[in-house]
Amino acid sequence: MRNLGTNSDDLDALLVEHDDAINELRRLVKDVLEPQYDDVWLLRFLISNGTPSASEEPVRYTIKWRAGRKVLLEKIRNGASAPFHDEITKYQVIGDHKHTSLGEPLFFVRVGLCNAISLMNNVSYNDILEYMLLSREKMVADLEVKTRSQRKLIKGISVLDFAGYSLRWGTEPRFSKLLGECSELMEKMYPQLIGQSILVNTPSYFSWFFRVLKPFLSESTLSKIVVCPGGTSIADCPYMSKYLVLSDLPSFLGGDCTCNGKGCIGKIPNSQTTPIKESGSNGLAVLTVAARSVQTIDIPIKPGKRFVYSVGVPGKAVNVSIVFRTVDIPILPKQSIAKSNDLLDGAWLAPKEGVVSITFENSALFDTSKTIMVDADTSGSSSKNAQIIKIYMPTYIMAPTEDEKFRRRKVCGIVSECLKNELQGKEYDEEDAKQWCNSIADAIKNRVKADCNFPRYKIIVQAFVGQQKLQDVRIASRCLWDNDNDNHASAEFHNETIWATCIVFGLYSD
Template sequence: MPPVSNRSNAIMDLADDQRFALMKFRRSVSDCLQPGQGDPYLLRWLKARNFDAVAAEKMLRESLQWRAKWDVDRLLTHWEPPLALKQFFPSGICGTDKDGVPIILVPFSGLDIWGLLHSVSKTDFIRMTAMTLEKYLQEAAENLKKAGSPSCAPTLIAVMDMENFSIKPYTWRPAGEVVLSLIHMYEANYPEILKACYIINAPSIFSVAFSIVRPFLHENTVQKIHIFSSNARKWKAALMENISTDQLPAHYGGTQVGINGDTKCTHKVHQGGKVPKNMYQKLEDLKDEIEGAWTSANVKKGDKLQLQYDVAEPGSYLKWEFRTEQHDIQFAVYRCSNDGSRQAVVEPRKVNCQDKNAPEIGVITCDDAPAKYVVEFDNSHSMLRTKKVHYQIVLAPPLTSADSLVDSLASIAVN
């Protein structure tokens, strides 16, 4: 069967204004397109910018500059990852869905972010992620070629296993910086490559973590993410809607089994794991790292600690992380009116986040602005004990102007 026409199939379902945007975009970037980068490729960038041809051109040209700076086109053939990344970077392709799209499995609990960032540079960690994406997209493109559709844009399916997920490692500032850098890299340079993402075995704390990173994700990406708890019946049913059982390891409801009954098929999917300390480039104490990035305060018995933040732009977001020593504390966030009254945005509640527990983490979008927001640690219910609180609170601009923040984090990672 001859391959499907590159152009006619790509624009079949487009509205007239979208067809016009595609035509305009195609003409404006004709000088930088490579062979095989037809309408399906161009539509990735247009969809990422809501069919604004000018914005899509800017996005594409900036991505080409990024690829040149990072030498992305030569990563698979000219870059040798450090040993720690080769041995402990978790992911792998286990099969394809019914349309031939590669299925990427990521056992997230195997990502030792602390160990890896003590063994390799942030630059190499980001480079490894880019190389892995390029490898998977290359395989997706080869599948399309075999299916007689070489002109179609390759896509991927991701299955992220969040079993045993802990948010604590990501309260360490370097880890947070890398996460933001990777999100920026993905959204800026790999638009519309995701067919679907299944996040399975997600604990309740994951919803808090996802709410923190969601503002940095394009809405098109968010719509393709499906989050499931540890209820295996539900997420297995969702996977099987478009994936045959022979394309999944037995651990995930399929029939694949590796050597000696290996239900996770570790010969296909690298599990990651704890990086041994003899691979560390430097040894530091985690607590010192965390304490150095946090502020500490004593909230006296019967007293309150109130922190005020002036929000200038609607859509800004307020993010907090905190923990206490030995005892709980009541926490709330209020929005203050000009007349002095205040309304609870986060209702007051007692929080038990002592040293041995994970920090309390949350984020809100400040839709009403300009306004004053107050973060309150309330110890007035205690008449006997002073509470020590360690906290980080960040007021960040709205997503439309947050790119500069993420660029800065990416720059820190590069340097």
């Protein structure tokens, strides 16, 4: 079998082979090169780019990027989290976990538990991109140490688990574009550091999904992707069974490692298989329980902490139970709750570290899905901050009220103000224009959501920035929408060197 992703290249032999090219590259970038960027670091750029001249620009770009984040990168290497870690890991279950049998560090993504739509709706594009680059710094540091100590060119391995993946929650064009940009920057700044990406438990429609994602990925990234056969056993994937240590492999992939019940990736218990669909501003996680189905949420808890809960069901019956699964202690025995205006309150003290399982069962015989909103409180706080489990039935609301309709005049004012705040006093710069567009769009979307009462509206923002040369510019849009409820607003900005136009579309989702 071909050695997928592993690299047994002799480092010393490679340094001798590329000695002249390394010296030439060092000469080309000597004005920016610092002592920490040694021959091994330059070697990776040469292997990826081929020649010293082709390697010069990526090296300069990387050194400049790292210099601007020097203090932050040092903190991350010493154990700190990258900025926006808490916000992003609400929707992305990702993390480093141990190594292959050849010492390659492993990075896991539980794709089926991730929610790209909510991520893009709650965190800006640029903040997510920055986090993705910075969060790999620990793996990069590990690779640098292992490469120098083992005298082999070591690369990292990514494992993407698609168990539980749904097209409804996982397909997001903005996120696909972001992944493409991130992969290009990773190849540019971390050459020969990221090896194979192993895809496991892929759904039957994965070939279609991959065709959608493929245009956003570079050829180099595509060449590193390996798709393993479906199934939950490690034996189903030849690569994983050969190079991954069973005792170190997380139990959700058929291995023996449970990380003492704390969850190996993203502090999510390995037993958790229910994706978190959304998360509102109130912190409640949103799940959907289809007819004749059961959903379970697993919550880790430490010894001596109180698990405080309140349960209420305003609509038709849902069976609810809460169990401390570690030693099978019932906290809330299974019971049917329906049409209750009062909350069923309770609290429980954890005798040891373990996992609390909240189970919701929808026994409806027909296609009556029920949406459940959950906020788990295991902090030991008082009942005033109790865990509240709210179960909502379908509203059957098909149109907004007059007070909830998209108000064009108010949105125009917000757009005009955001354009002015971002562009006033600036001169046109081609390199900065893209960033201005992203910042304007993010600012407008956040302001509209915060200042306007437009429930159930999808807000889409298009921003255009160009150089002022007294030219004619026409921007047109065509939409298929509901004339009664959907609407749009726009505004313009001009100064001596810049013209800008922004259009905001409000589309009602019934």
